[in-house]
Amino acid sequence: MSGGYYSARDHVGALRLDCDVVVVGSGAGGSVVATELAASGLRVIVLEEGPRIEGPLHGQMRPSESMRHAWRDGAFTAAVPLGDTPAINVTMGRCVGGSSVLTGGVCFRVPGAVLHEWQRELGLEDYSEAGLDPYVRHVERAIHVEEVPVGMRSRSTALFVEGAERLGVPIKAIRRNTKDCNGCGRCNFGCPHGAKMSVDLSYLPRAVAHGADVWSHALVDRVVTRNGRAVGVVGRILNRPGGAPGDRLEVRARRVVVAAGAWHTPSLLRRSGVGHPRWLGRQMTLHPGFRVLARFARPVRGWQGALQSAYTDAFEHEGITLMGLFVPTGVLGATMPGVGAEHVAAASQIGHLAMFGGIIHDSGGGSVHRGPGREPVVTYRMAPGDRAKIPRVITLLAETFFAAGAEEVFIPVLGLRGLDADAFRKTDLARVPASRIECASQHPLGSARMGCSRENSVVDPDGRVWDTRELYVADGSVVPTSLGVNPQLSIMTVATRFAWRMRERALPPLD
Numbered sequence: 117m118s119g120g121y122y123s124a125r126d127h128v129g130a131l132r133l134d135c136d137v138v139v140v141g142s143g144a145g146g147s148v149v150a151t152e153l154a155a156s157g158l159r160v161i162v163l164e165e166g167p168r169i170e171g172p173l174h175g176q177m178r179p180s181e182s183m184r185h186a187w188r189d190g191a192f193t194a195a196v197p198l199g200d201t202p203a204i205n206v207t208m209g210r211c212v213g214g215s216s217v218l219t220g221g222v223c224f225r226v227p228g229a230v231l232h233e234w235q236r237e238l239g240l241e242d243y244s245e246a247g248l249d250p251y252v253r254h255v256e257r258a259i260h261v262e263e264v265p266v267g268m269r270s271r272s273t274a275l276f277v278e279g280a281e282r283l284g285v286p287i288k289a290i291r292r293n294t295k296d297c298n299g300c301g302r303c304n305f306g307c308p309h310g311a312k313m314s315v316d317l318s319y320l321p322r323a324v325a326h327g328a329d330v331w332s333h334a335l336v337d338r339v340v341t342r343n344g345r346a347v348g349v350v351g352r353i354l355n356r357p358g359g360a361p362g363d364r365l366e367v368r369a370r371r372v373v374v375a376a377g378a379w380h381t382p383s384l385l386r387r388s389g390v391g392h393p394r395w396l397g398r399q400m401t402l403h404p405g406f407r408v409l410a411r412f413a414r415p416v417r418g419w420q421g422a423l424q425s426a427y428t429d430a431f432e433h434e435g436i437t438l439m440g441l442f443v444p445t446g447v448l449g450a451t452m453p454g455v456g457a458e459h460v461a462a463a464s465q466i467g468h469l470a471m472f473g474g475i476i477h478d479s480g481g482g483s484v485h486r487g488p489g490r491e492p493v494v495t496y497r498m499a500p501g502d503r504a505k506i507p508r509v510i511t512l513l514a515e516t517f518f519a520a521g522a523e524e525v526f527i528p529v530l531g532l533r534g535l536d537a538d539a540f541r542k543t544d545l546a547r548v549p550a551s552r553i554e555c556a557s558q559h560p561l562g563s564a565r566m567g568c569s570r571e572n573s574v575v576d577p578d579g580r581v582w583d584t585r586e587l588y589v590a591d592g593s594v595v596p597t598s599l600g601v602n603p604q605l606s607i608m609t610v611a612t613r614f615a616w617r618m619r620e621r622a623l624p625p626l627d
């Protein structure tokens with residue numbers, strides 16, 4: 117039995133389908149569940165709002181085109197800051213493969229300390245390192261997780277490592293889901309060489325080979341429930357000019373899996389009248405992130421080499437992880453200060469710039485609200501303890517670059533030009549208002565958290581929405597706390613566990 121890829125944009129008239137399991141969203145969580153269930157012989161349909169973009173096309177698109185086609189809101193989504201909080205630009209994928217298509221490929225298992233917290237605070241007894249081991253190993257094989265060799269590090273990362281060694285900070289190699297990566301550094305705009313094993317390449321083709329149908333341009337509005345049981349989904353296919361919502365979409369299913377990502381899953385469940393309101397859309401964590409650029413006298417050419425190859429968890433006890441990154445030069449140019457000739461002079465230094473980033477293992481402060489249109493509005497109130505870490509992250513990054521010989525650093529504070537070591541040390545970062553701090557996130561999590569009782573969660577330890585039969589959530593929204601590390605492997609591990617448990621449960625007939 118073979119399934120296929122279909123574009124609902126090309127479909128004329130209402131689209132009505134039946135299946136065993138319908139999966140809403142084709143990202144890291146949804147694709148894993150769809151593939152595991154299709155491989156077990158179930159008839160699976162995946163519905164994805166975004167387009168399907170095949171590998172080589174990623175290489176043909178400029179970053180600005182990629183943002184328009186593959187990213188949510190052209191990459192301009194933001195969490196609205198409340199209180200002493202910077203505005204946070206939150207990026208996500210909106211395409212077949214979801215945000216997995218845009219990753220740097222970084223893979224971390226759920227840290228042991230985080231699992232202990234889940235067991236202690238949420239009663240998630242099965243979520244131990246030993247308990248998750250079969251699932252994580254299965255995923256690591258499927259997405260080909262491998263360590264980035266030192267020889268593939270960019271000069272940008274190598275310089276940071278030099279500085280860290282001088283300061284006695286241990287640096288570790290990152291593992292990524294890649295196969296035959298040539299280090300071209302384009303990962304965040306989709307891999308043009310098919311070397312990054314995002315779920316559109318590592319999972320979905322297997323789902324299709326086992327009979328799953330993957331529909332792009334299919335926007336789900338709500339889950340249909342009858343007598344306390346999920347029986348399908350309804351929405352619109354995006355077949356109007358410009359991809360606007362058009363004809364009706366109706367899928368009847370024996371089981372529904374929502375995997376629309378932590379940003380959208382809460383709204384979808386709320387519109388469907390399911391999910392405990394105490395936790396649904398609450399406590400979203402973001403891993404607020406900051407990056408520092410450093411200018412060196414000698415050329416760096418930071419774009420050559422694996423985008424992300426080294427990190428340090430030496431500050432994990434402070435709730436901080438530092439990690440290598442780089443962005444394409446066109447994007448970098450737009451972040452340089454000055455206008456006119458001054459900007460040209462600054463941008464001409466791009467070949468001499470190195471970059472490293474840091475994320476905060478945050479305690480949650482995100483709330484998902486109903487927006488004026490299709491998109492939710494997310495507010496984020498940073499906890500005082502997390503806010504206090506921002507100067508520390510920036511200082512750790514800047515001082516490491518100075519230790520490596522950087523002439524000046526560009527820190528994520530609006531209105532500041534490059535600072536040499538003296539000027540940086542005279543800058544009182546603790547007094548910089550939140551409104552001047554540049555902050556970004558790629559890791560929304562926890563907005564439909566899992567737990568062991570309906571009093572502390574939206575879904576149970578197997579992903580089942582409390583009090584609605586045959587309705588599951590399997591994406592970043594179930595991850596109940598922030599992780600302190602990049603989440604894709606954790607999301608896929610949890611999704612695999614959910615799928616294997618689903619396989620053991622008989623399905624009711626279509627309603």
Ligand SMILES: Cc1cc2nc3c(=O)[nH]c(=O)nc-3n(C[C@H](O)[C@H](O)[C@H](O)COP(=O)(O)OP(=O)(O)OC[C@H]3O[C@@H](n4cnc5c(N)ncnc54)[C@H](O)[C@@H]3O)c2cc1C
Pocket residue numbers: 140141142143144145146163164165166207208209210211212213214215216217218219220221222223224304334335336337375376377378380384558559560590591592593602603604605607
């Ligand atoms: C630029 C970038 C870089 C990243 N780098 C890394 C990294 O190196 N390592 C790492 O571990 N993580 C990384 N991440 C994070 C990682 O990609 C995500 O945590 C992960 O993909 C989230 O999985 P998910 O299933 O929750 O959601 P997603 O993968 O975002 O998938 C959700 C899908 O649901 C679709 N959808 C939403 N609503 C609907 C609807 N109503 N109807 C139909 N479809 C819908 C969306 O379009 C989307 O495709 C990165 C993310 C970004 C954006």
Ligand code: SF4
Pocket residue numbers: 221294296297298299300301302303304306307308309310311312421422423
């Ligand atoms: S660096 Fe490797 S994984 Fe990233 S885009 Fe280039 S070939 Fe693909």
